[in-house]
Amino acid sequence: MASAGLVRGTLAAVTVVVLAAGPEFLRPSQLYLVSLWAVTAIAAMGLNLTLGYAGQISMAQGAFVGIGAYTVALLMQAGLGFFPAFLAAGVLCFAVGWLLGYPALRVQHHYLAFVTLAFTTLVYLLLRNEQWLTNGVYGISGIQRPTALGFAFGTAARFYYFCLGIMALFLGAMWWMIRSPWGRAFMVLRENPVRALSLGVDTRRYTLLAFAIGSAVGGFAGGLFAPLVQFLEPNSFSLGYSLSLLLMVIVGGAGYLFGPLVGAAVAILLPDFLRFTEGYYLLLYAAAVMVLMAFCPQGLIGLSERWQANRRARLAAGGER
């Protein structure tokens, strides 16, 4: 019998090999799409920390991607290199995310959803209306791709590896944090904040941290988004974007490490494969999400875990058969 670990390991290895060989068989437009998947998956990973692990609903992740993207674009325009600008995007979003965490100390659930929704609208309006800074609806174009140690990531294939590499880095960091006592503290905050507080968990501090770190990761994703698309406009970061990131986290499986990767793949890669369905893709997607949420609110990863558990139970009950 193939164990679940073996299946998962094989799947991961195949994915890595296919991704590594990507430039051999993917068209440039597809390379671009996979790069966009990596960037979006990072943004969703950040939200997965805030929402999936720490249990704090946020409809603001798209706004942080926007803040990060504009920070990198503007700082690079001002002459800064990519890497310092990238770092600045993360730091700025950490600080703003920390501040956005304060309402979460007072309100929860749908009230918190509305607070973060208002924040997203606010950021969108700032990006659109503060022309002196953001160039408003005309957007910012000509954003350069980074160069590291004299190696330019200008071509589609090179930037593809760059995006995937950064995504792997963030996935590793997230894996480390989730398994540390910090990760446990975020989870008990989600599970039972009153008990957690009585056990010495400073729920205030961890709530703010969950927002700040999740937002910073969103900001880093934005910092990568800017040189990927090379053209920014406010409409990319409207409320719809935050909602679709939220949907990705939930469809993939909130509170699972790989949930955001799966969710982002469904939202970004699948439409390309299902292009033959033409205009019906969104319809199918919406219907599939409704069915999934009704029958398995734990998302796709949750669904696969459930199948495995059922199979184990069947095997245990069936003995040798």
Add this chain to the structure above:
Amino acid sequence: MASVLEIADLHKSFGGIAAVNGVSFTVEEGEIVGIIGPNGSGKSTLFNCVLGQLQPTSGEVRIDGRVTTGMRPCDLNALGVSRTFQLLQVFPELTVRDNLIAAGQEHCGTMFSRLFGPRDAGLGPVADRMIEFFRLSHVAGERAGRLSYGQQKLLDAAMAFMGGPRLVLLDEPAGGVNLTMLGDLRERLRAINRERRSTFVVIEHNMDFVMSLCTRVLVLAEGRIIAQGSPDAVRNDPKVIEAYLGP
């Protein structure tokens, strides 16, 4: 030396209702004090006021001589005060072992070491001993939400001890626990009391449990202490019988 816990003229009202109405008592180190009283007499509210879940309307709470009224629960916990709640409060999606580690980890190391240091915050062996002590070994890797009610109740109590507290307030630890396990629980509490000189205050409706465990019993009715003393003295006090059976 100051008493472990001193409560002076504590009041708590909700709107017009005085749930706790002038309660004063002290608890010395190593005591196991029981609190009994009819439903709604203010026992849980008293705990909530002592441990920061609620702000008392007036009065003072001192722990080791230090005024702690109004402190946050997590800061009180750092002083070595721990509690359980009347309703089951475990972390259902975490394993039994992770529940226990989560219950103690904030007492170990710093924010830095809790991110970059050992995954179990150095508490693995302590958690394993606690698991054995409360006879949960066979379910240690199971998610807490999948345990039976009685097992969750034991885990709930065990979690209160992970931080090595000096003072533990238990709100109805025996509720829903079967007779054999109840005997176990009593022995565990006694052992922890003996070995660590931990001090306990226990709210309980199960008279046999209270009377056999506690060194001293307080009786609460309508937010006031109406009687206190040794288990035997309290059991035979006419005021207590009246409070329970009505006039």
